[in-house]
Amino acid sequence: MNSFGLRVAGLSHHYGSKCALNDISFDIERGNFCALLGPNGAGKSTLYALLCRLISAQQGTIIIDGLDIAKNPRRALAKMGIVFQQPTLDLDLTVQQNLSYFAGLHGLSGKEARLAMGKALDRLSMGERENEKVRALNGGHRRRMEIARALIHNPSVLLLDEATVGLDAQTRREITAHVHALAELDDLTVIWATHLVDEVWPDDRLMILHQGKIIRDGITKEISEGNTLAETFANLTESEDA
């Protein structure tokens, strides 16, 4: 059995003459949490768009839980849960209607969908708020709901692109801890893109993306070499810029 949840090899992408990603390769083992840290414009969003096939790779391969996304896009997408940087909830629909819409998009309905939605709401402790409009939820709850929704179809890989954007520090910490727990308890392969160093834990696998290249890949505390991650990150990205 393939032990990699996500495998990327030789991935490059250009927008016209501008190179967004330059020969990226990495593997993430099944059930592991991996943080992808990069300043704005590093290529994180392009990498995510390629991983979830919003755009096709110009060069390189992406394997999701053993499936090549270029050859089996639909089966590969079915194995992925995605939380986008932009909010994707319908504010005027209720919590339940939003979850039901997503379940439908993944071909679930009836009892199967109800069970999956019930599980998602339990995970959020929001069972009693299912008939409330999403507009009534605070930012943290909306984000948690998007994460729970991304797990409705029982994916094996969870992609989160700057999932805590716009949230306060306390909520960010809670959501980061929640996703770490998901990787550990649910055997999910998680890739967490962020530009905020405090969301990366010392024992996390960390990849630093800068100017379309992975400039570091390893365990966070080893990459930091006794310094804070913030210092290391600043030094790395500034020295690359220089």
Added chain:
Amino acid sequence: MRAMFRAMFAIILRETIRFVSQRGRFIASLVRPLVWLVVFAAGFRAALGLSITPPYQTYITYEIYIVPGLCGMVQLFNGMQSSLSLVYDREMGSMRLLLTSPMPRWWLLFSKLLAGTLVSIVQVYAFLLIAGLFGIDFSLLGYLYALPVLILNGLMLGALGLFLSSTIKQLENFAGVMNFVIFPMFFLSTALYPLWKMAEASTLLRDICAFNPFSHAIELLRFALYEQFNGTALVWVIVSLGIFLGASIWGYNPARGKILGR
């Protein structure tokens, strides 16, 4: 296959809930054609004489002539409004949610189109109901025959909107769509004047109107409302639907890399 229909149902249900919750949009969709019917058509009634042309078998007033065109207007605006909401969805992220579903992308886009079309049909029948209150009514069979035509026309205009949404980079550019698509398409069609009347003004204008797929959509509906069939218009509408649908599927092809709005 069952999963694909579940996804289609989910998309249609979402659009329906959104439509029901946006009462302002529904009212606006009715006010626009009613203003044309009550104000514009009343003024033109005296100025414009219409001779007997198929499907009419007698002299008709201008209000009667203009009704199918206004039904087309409802669907044209709805198609473009869907296009606007798609550009908005793309900027806000919900388009990403749709396109990362594990269903075939063409099916997702078609489902989205169908959902928009069903909404536009509710608007058209509501308009026809009000037109009926003003004394402009059709036979029961006419209303029934109009249904498949409205589906076809709605899909065709929605597909045009879908294609445009794939080419518009930002929401702000939508004003351009109004100026360069909706108005020419509406005014250079048989919605307001029959072709022979256009020819009196200019044969070039007449030719443009005759080439405009929107004219054929209106004529198909006009004939259906009088329980008649217009084969030429049907072919035009089907071919246009095929072209617009093909173009929109091409527009949303991930290999083009335009979905991110860059």
